[in-house]
Amino acid sequence: MPNLLSRGLFNLFFGSKRKAFEKLPGPTPGVLGTLGDFIGPNPWDVCARYGREYGGVTLIWMGPSPGLVLNDPAVIEEILLTRRLEFEKGNIGTQIRPTVGDTVFIANQGEDWSAKIKVEPMAQPWAAAWLAALVGPLQAAINESVDALLKEPSIDLTPTLRRLTFDGFAVAAIGEKTPDSVFEDFMLLAKGADARLQAKLPLRFVSFPEGFEAAKERFYGYFTERVRRARAALNPSAVDLMSWTLREMPTVSDAWLGHILGTLFYGGVFSTSTTLVGAFHQLQKYPAAEERLAAEAATLAGAPLTFEWLRGAPWSEAVAYEVLRILPAVRIFLRTPAADTELAGVKLPAGSTLMVSNQHLHRDPSHWKDPETFEPSRWLNGGTARDPAGSGYFFPFGRGPRECVGAPFALLFLQTALATIAARVKVHVDSTEPFEEGFFFGVVLPKGVTGRLIARPSQAASLPGSVHPSAAVKTA
Template identity: 25%
Template sequence: MNPALAIDTPRPLKEYTPPTLELLKAIRREGFLGWMTNTWRQHGDLLRIRMGAQSLVLVTHPDHVRHVNVTRRESYDKGESYDVLRELLLGNGIVTATGEDWRWQRRLMAPFFTPRGVEKFYPIFLSDTQQLIERWRSQLQGSGRPVEMLDEMMRVTASVILHSVFSTESDEALLRIKNSIETMVSHISDTGMRPVQVPQWVPTPGNLRFRRAHKLVTAYIRELIARRRALPTEQWPDDLLTKMMTIRDEETGTLMAEQLLIDNGLTMFAAGHETTARTLSFLWYALSQNPEVERRLHAELDSVLGDAPPTINELKRLPYTLQVVKEVLRLYPAAPMYARDAVADDELDGVRIPAGTRMLVFTYGTHRHPAFWDEPERFDPDRWLPEREAARHDYAYHPFAIGPRICLGNNFSLLETHVMAAMLARRFKLRLKPGHVPRIDMFGTLGSSNGLPMLIEAR
């Protein structure tokens, strides 16, 4: 063989095809996320997994994460993997748009979500968290009754996002929209996990619930848009919907079309409240399991904050609180994995990747990679001391994805989580229900199949 030819020939991609019965048993025993993690640990960083008719390439090593998201980003996009989300929930909003359409939306909307831009919503973070504090004080603290923490966090983050995007004031409207979108998200997650797909036109109970929820939410957003257009613009509320309705492309003067306003309104709510709620839920779980971390967090909060809600400047004096948030995002990323589709032939680490290949970027695995994290399963906020963070591989941590398609709302979510963690931990301790062992798994996003029941105690 010609040595030069051998060097240029891509090496074969390692493959793993579990027998169907073995796969089903393993997922039932370990959960889908546990099975994926064990498969990665057993077979390595770059692996093609065949599951029946489905095939995907698992991407875990930070160098490979960089290749897909940054170095060769033009070869990977949100293609077929996102068709269900496009069709059923998000339309052509910024999360699912591709190519020039995505670049146009990103250019218009990015200024709203810079670190300085999201500070505009700080008063909403404070007031909605304060309402939760009052409710916990009056109804729950010391009651001895466990609450489902994910439900509690969903309620407050839904309030934040509805106030921020739509200026919704009515509690009835808030709960109606929140419940409808959660019905839609749950339906899509359940559909994606089924081995046999039932067409959406079949009138199953799940499909009918989904249609009712989708009709309600889209009608609500459409009505808000119509009401605003009937008023002089100076009377429009200063929220994200108004910003989207009034922003013009600097080059063409083009405004967002009504359907795109609806798509992005849905996108901001669906993506903006659930993931933050899951991060906060696992933050309380992590603190309940790590008393020394909780003690240090309480000491920082008590030394900086009084009884009033924190100012922006006070929040900046809570570095350990932010380190705790970052460590929760490492061990418990709300999106444990995300897809990218190869739109052109490529070569990754000497392996040929044909166009059409589905790449599954395995955030949950990257965040536990032993080559980049000491004792990766240990909850250690000191990993986020500035000198340790600076020394780490830039792509070993990507809870909001990374590169040009990093989540647009990452700064919004980080600030919201920082505020809520500080205000709630200043006043309460949250304890996992005695004897409860969460079964952590992925249901579209990270969750616990048996919940996170917690007791609320006053500090």
């Protein structure tokens, strides 16, 4: 809590402004408002704490400007659903536009977003068929990555699963993995956006990494060239997003589709790989859940994975949902009123900061039984219908019309990756202590989650140099 002098200075200068918000609970502001609460701790932890301490609506002060932290499903529904046209995403477009361009993700509400979503490939009626056809190619890509990782004595799961996810996304996007140089350009552009997202200074003082513009030209140029080649020799049976879009939307330009394919990686690689890290960390912590996943996946036994198998594999789906509940990759959704407005019983000026928090709601003990426990069985027997993604207490991808357009693909990828990896190996995590969490490109960044892959007995005989699980455990 700010000291007496700091509180006094805030009241001296802004006390009259504070009176208009006195009905709302919140931490006592000091000379910097309540910004001090966010210095040091992760912002999502602060927002969740506010939900526990102050309830669904917490008044904060960003210096002299009022804002709200929202942990109330009804008020969140207003912002993201019923009154969504009144609220924009704030300055995130300015922060990441140099990396991703003018995409549907950062588009303004109303006609700008509406026009972009109409031509977004993953929002088309045929996208469901594209997803169903992807399972086999994704399994093959993930198996190839697992083969390489089995040779590593130790891995850092965050960068390792990030690359595995990137390669899987490449197969989904263009039908094949990309050269290492494309991934390197992808990361350089992401670091440029991340520096702007985390900047404590005006953006004009934040420099891009060396080689940023050249990397951007190469990265998006790579996908544009792939589109040009695919259009010249269109494969009627190819199931990647590029080929499917060219068949269904033949008038789109090469540059436009190349850019859409490139931004697919920024829309999901970091969040999806983070979720996989969280899943394997929790599965190590709760071995009964891991054993059940392995048993379900064992029915694959070298057979090709299909969409029908996934639909009949409730435990791998439940594991995916449960990690999205307990460790969502995105835990704060920012909004700002486009004009002066009234919300939660107070009048907010245009540009006010609204932090929509899901961490507390995903673990609210009034809604969830044993909320701190990783328990995939809560999603069986109608659990996904009781708390569908995008509902009041479970919105890892956001809520309403602007819920992440790639959410169905992310869920398919997660379930495919979990089943494919569990069928081949046990992901041994060195420590089940809570891992340190940072922040990168708007997504939670797990730190220090190390481990190794251990071939399952049915796989060990055919894998040179592999170690029997029991032997690995004894020497751990």
